[in-house]
Amino acid sequence: MNVVxxxxxxMDVLGNNMATNMTFADMRDxxxxxxxxxxxxxxxxxxxRGTMIDGTYYQIMSDDEVTKAHDMITEFGSRDNES
Numbered sequence: 001m002n003v004v005x006x007x008x009x010x011m012d013v014l015g016n017n018m019a020t021n022m023t024f025a026d027m028r029d030x031x032x033x034x035x036x037x038x039x040x041x042x043x044x045x046x047x048x049r050g051t052m053i054d055g056t057y058y059q060i061m062s063d064d065e066v067t068k069a070h071d072m073i074t075e076f077g078s079r080d081n082e083s
Contacts, residue, residue, distance in 0.1 A: 044072060 022030075046069055048061035061069075 042076070044069065 002019050046059070046065055046067060048059045050057060050059055052058075
């Protein structure tokens with residue numbers, strides 16, 4: 001429940017830097033009911049190069065890197081459906 005109490009503070013910090021269509025109740029439900037999901041997390045950082053275009057920073061990835069990430073997501077999704 002500690003996470004649920006911090007959601008308001010997290011939203012204050014994020015401010016106008018994020019948008020969501022989730023209600024507070026949806027966020028509370030995720031924080032409360034999916035806590036054990038953090039025990040089964042995989043991470044991957046895409047390789048690329050940063051560049052500034054018209055004052056906005058972009059991370060540029062090669063087609064191979066995008067394909068690799070796509071394949072990893074697809075494989076993860078199909079693994080989930082087998083359960």
